[in-house]
Amino acid sequence: xxxxxxxxxxxxxxxxxxxxxxxxxxxxxxxxxxxxxxPSELVDIKNNLKEIMNKNEDSIIIYALRTEKALKRDVMGxxxxxxxxxx
Amino acid sequence: xxxxxxxxxxxxxxxxxxxxxxxxxxxxxxxxxxxxxxPSELVDIKNNLKEIMNKNEDSIIIYALRTEKALKRDVMGxxxxxxxxxx
Numbered sequence: 343x344x345x346x347x348x349x350x351x352x353x354x355x356x357x358x359x360x361x362x363x364x365x366x367x368x369x370x371x372x373x374x375x376x377x378x379x380x381p382s383e384l385v386d387i388k389n390n391l392k393e394i395m396n397k398n399e400d401s402i403i404i405y406a407l408r409t410e411k412a413l414k415r416d417v418m419g420x421x422x423x424x425x426x427x428x429x
Numbered sequence: 430x431x432x433x434x435x436x437x438x439x440x441x442x443x444x445x446x447x448x449x450x451x452x453x454x455x456x457x458x459x460x461x462x463x464x465x466x467x468p469s470e471l472v473d474i475k476n477n478l479k480e481i482m483n484k485n486e487d488s489i490i491i492y493a494l495r496t497e498k499a500l501k502r503d504v505m506g507x508x509x510x511x512x513x514x515x516x
Binding site: 416417421 | 433435437457458459460461475478479482483484485486487488489490491492493494495499500501502503504505506507508509
């Protein structure tokens with residue numbers, strides 16, 4: 343399945359969230375990651391994010407689709423992170 | 430069609446972008462809007478965003494899907510904006 347993760351995390355935790363998601367997905371924009379995952383990988387990602395986030399202060403939205411093909415992506419302005427150009 | 434718009438806009442323009450998108454879509458999270466639009470409405474939205482944004486400094490990603498049904502949304506932590514609770 344294909345996921346888009348968008349987050350709004352307090353500054354004291356944001357680097358931890360970003361650092362973790364970089365190990366799992368592709369960084370697309372400041373607070374946006376995308377990538378292909380298995381259902382069990384997604385469960386792990388959710389569990390790890392739950393550990394890192396403060397659920398009373400932070401917000402994370404996970405959009406899941408059956409396939410990336412269901413999605414058309416249009417980037418306007420600065421392209422922060424070409425999808426294959428991640429370190 | 431169903432769209433998700435995620436933006437990373439410099440502070441001096443962010444309220445203008447947010448204010449405009451609030452007239453068109455549902456506010457979901459700090460920098461995320463969603464909603465059902467026609468193809469011609471989406472063309473208008475893109476044109477208006479182009480007017481407001483600075484394409485050398487700002488980034489806007491528009492995800493378009495044929496239908497909202499293709500999407501599973503999972504919100505962790507703070508729910509900023511219930512989808513029907515927008516002013």
